């Protein structure tokens with residue numbers, strides 16, 4: 001049995017690079033250091049798998065040769081006048097580069113999954129910039145961590161342990177002990193409450209849950225964790241300080257904080273369900289931090305206000321820098337969505353939603369973004385790479401997508417593959433193929449090949465390259 | 481009663497996804513709607529009961545799940561996935577991003593069954609492209 005060290009996890013934007021895979025006879029038997037999400041991928045990736053290219057004939061998907069599937073795809077793309085090329089954030093930077101070439105060749109619109117996760121953040125960053133750093137800096141130095149509208153416990157399970165509150169940094173220690181003693185304290189007070197309510201019948205059925213832990217705030221030099229969200233997530237359970245905002249109220253709260261930080265009086269009792277005193281406490285905490293960090297998630301980008309919410313958060317960070325050091329970073333979801341944005345930008349000048357129909361790249365989210373071209377029913381064919389828009393897009397968009405000729409390159413058999421006209425199975429990048437991925441803080445990391453792919457499953461990059469060549473042949477034939 | 485629907489990631493949705501989108505694991509973790517216990521009592525919904533979630537776009541049937549994390553009455557939560565997206569709105573208001581958190585929704589108990597992914601696709605998008613399950617055993 002071989003043990004492969006320093007495997008980079010191809011699941012979420014944390015791109016943990018300390019995994020150890022145990023491989024026996026070209027099979028992964030175990031993986032160490034991974035979280036539940038990472039382990040689920042390494043141990044189950046080969047289930048529910050289709051390893052044969054499929055083409056739809058008379059309404060049915062039937063097995064075909066790779067050459068046939070590439071030929072059919074190239075025909076679809078070459079004959080389309082405005083195809084959509086979508087996905088990209090779960091494949092390697094090398095494959096994305098070929099995808100961009102292909103989009104230019106066919107004069108289509110190319111978009112990555114940023115469009116339905118941190119697209120609004122990108123818009124905001126283009127307006128006001130982004131003071132950021134690498135995650136290592138935060139691990140060693142940050143003494144105030146704020147997760148705003150993000151729930152790493154569920155979406156980036158090792159983020160807290162590797163980079164923030166539970167990480168043992170050089171200058172900042174983990175908050176394990178404090179968290180444990182708070183758990184003990186809370187369960188004791190619940191028990192006391194239960195006894196009390198037995199003796200004095202008629203009280204409310206559950207103890208008044210302590211929403212704000214300000215009374216338990218740690219000594220000022222210790223690292224602190226604050227969570228702001230619309231519901232009490234598991235990440236919030238870990239926090240020293242949890243603030244519940246009404247759904248859609250983030251913008252108001254952020255702007256109120258900006259005012260408080262400038263020492264302005266607010267003439268209201270609460271903002272979006274948060275009492276002013278709580279906000280004042282938070283403002284104090286922020287101003288008095290030596291190195292503060294805000295991680296924001298889809299709670300800001302997907303709710304009312306979208307890019308404006310993010311803009312307010314970045315402006316808050318900017319304001320805080322008048323008093324102390326404060327930085328901010330989006331919690332990127334897919335392992336290579338940051339890479340997708342990066343490759344798009346270095347090739348075209350724009351991070352996502354790039355339209356090549358004029359022969360040069362054009363970018364206008366809201367017009368050239370996948371959701372919008374599909375809602376308006378503008379596209380006449382689509383290529384989906386390593387993504388599942390049929391599961392993840394609103395129904396109206398999917399209705400328009402499934403009507404059109406649809407090509408899917410994916411290692412999974414997804415809902416999108418099921419309604420496609422051509423399905424080309426590929427090797428899992430990071431497991432069966434090498435490649436480059438960008439961590440959420442823009443650090444590039446090498447994905448490893450730890451087992452051989454099933455026969456006939458090529459990496460996305462190779463499949464795309466073959467497709468691009470065939471498209472060029474067809475186009476060349478047409479123009480000559 | 482009108483609810484505010486929030487969609488989001490959960491760790492079980494993430495794990496289910498890696499088991500495959502057609503797996504039982506994915507179905508039981510994603511075709512659900514988390515609710516505040518008080519709201520459930522008011523609407524006479526028991527944990528694990530089938531409910532119909534309706535927005536201006538359409539409706540979908542999922543299992544109700546009691547959540548002690550949703551403290552504010554009137555808020556419901558569904559994990560990202562095809563079931564939640566059967567009721568989300570596509571308008572992006574010029575940002576490219578549909579409104580996936582904070583939609584208005586209605587909830588009612590129902591006797592109808594929760595559709596598995598394949599049936600959900602057929603119901604939603606017609607069966608022209610989707611082959612019936614018995615013919616399509618290629619990858620299962």
Ligand code: SF4
Pocket residue numbers: 009010011012013014015016033034035036037038039156157158159
């Ligand atoms: S936190 Fe993310 S990158 Fe790290 S092991 Fe878990 S899924 Fe993989």
